[in-house]
Amino acid sequence: MSATEYIVTVGPEGYIAPAAALMGVQLSDPGQALVEGRIVPEQDALDRVADELLAARHPVIFPGPLVLWDWADSVREKAAAIVELAQACGAKIIPMPDYRPKYPKINPEIEINPNHPNLTIWHNEIDVCLFVGVHCHYANVALKMIRAETNCFTVAVCAEAGHEDAMVSLRDAGADKVRALTQTVRRRKQACGGTAAAREGGAPWQK
Numbered sequence: 018m019s020a021t022e023y024i025v026t027v028g029p030e031g032y033i034a035p036a037a038a039l040m041g042v043q044l045s046d047p048g049q050a051l052v053e054g055r056i057v058p059e060q061d062a063l064d065r066v067a068d069e070l071l072a073a074r075h076p077v078i079f080p081g082p083l084v085l086w087d088w089a090d091s092v093r094e095k096a097a098a099i100v101e102l103a104q105a106c107g108a109k110i111i112p113m114p115d116y117r118p119k120y121p122k123i124n125p126e127i128e129i130n131p132n133h134p135n136l137t138i139w140h141n142e143i144d145v146c147l148f149v150g151v152h153c154h155y156a157n158v159a160l161k162m163i164r165a166e167t168n169c170f171t172v173a174v175c176a177e178a179g180h181e182d183a184m185v186s187l188r189d190a191g192a193d194k195v196r197a198l199t200q201t202v203r204r205r206k207q208a209c210g211g212t213a214a215a216r217e218g219g220a221p222w223q224k
Contacts, residue, residue: 025054025184027168034165037181044178044188051179051186059187063198066147066172066185067106067205073145073170076108079129083176084150085112091191098195099149105202108147111137116155131159135166148183149174149195156180174198 023040042054050062070076084096103110111129118132125140131151138146146169148156153175160171160182173183174190187194 023054025051025164025182027170027184028164029167030165032165034161036161042181044181045186047189050188051181051183053184054181060201062185062187063201064205066187066198067202069145069170069172069185070106070108070147070202071206071209073108075141075143076106076145076147077141077143078103078108078110078147078149079113079151080110080149081113081151081155082115083152085114095150095192095195098192098199102195102199102202105199105206109141111141113151116152129159131155134159134163138163138167138169143169145170145172147172147174148180149190150176153177153180157182 023037023042025037025042028034037054042051043056045051045056048059049056050059051057052062052065078099080096080099084092084099087093100110102108111127113129113131116131119130123130123133123136125137129137137143146163148160148171151159156173156175157180160173160180163169163171164182171183173180173186174195175186175188176190177188179186179188
C-alpha cells in the first residue's frame with residue numbers, strides 16, 4: 018500500500034486505530050514534512066499548521082519533558098519559542114510533565130498523560146493540539162489514541178524524524194523551527210485579518 022492511499026485525518030477512527038506506518042505512511046526526509054500521511058515541502062506543512070491553529074476554537078500546545086525540564090543548554094531557548102508560539106496563535110498550554118499512568122484519574126485541567134490523552138482532550142474540548150518535546154515512543158502512543166478516540170487535529174513538532182500518526186508532522190525541530198512556525202502564524206493571521214476573523218471564517222485552505 019502506498020503512502021497516498023491512507024489518509025491520517027481526524028477521528029474518531031475506532032477503538033483500535035491502525036498504526037499509520039503499517040498502512041504505508043513513510044517518514045519524510047530533511048526539508049520535508051508529513052501532512053495527513055503525505056510527504057510535502059516543509060513550508061506547506063508550516064502553512065497548514067498555522068491555518069489549523071488559527072481556525073481552532075480551543076487550540077492547545079502540549080509540551081513534554083524534553084522542553085519542560087532544564088536538562089540541556091538549548092532547552093530554555095526552545096521553551097521560550099514555544100511560549101511565543103502560544104501567544105501568537107492564542108493557544109493554551111497544558112504540560113505533559115511525565116509519562117507515568119495517573120490512576121485512578123488525572124486532573125485534565127492542568128496536565129495530559131500519554132496513556133489516556135483523550136481524557137484531557139474531551140474535558141477541554143480541544144480541537145487542535147500540538148505536541149512538542151515529547152519522547153517519540155510516548156508521542157506515538159498518544160497520537161494513535163487521539164486519532165482513535167477523538168476528533169482532534171494533531172500536530173507533532175519533533176526533534177527527530179517525525180511521527181506518522183500525527184495529521185501534520187514536522188521533523189528536526191529545534192527553537193529555530195518553532196520560531197519559523199510562529200512567523201508563519203503571524204503572516205497567515207495577518208492575511209486572514211486577525212485570529213478572530215480566521216476562526217470565524219475558517220482557514221484559507223478550507224475555502
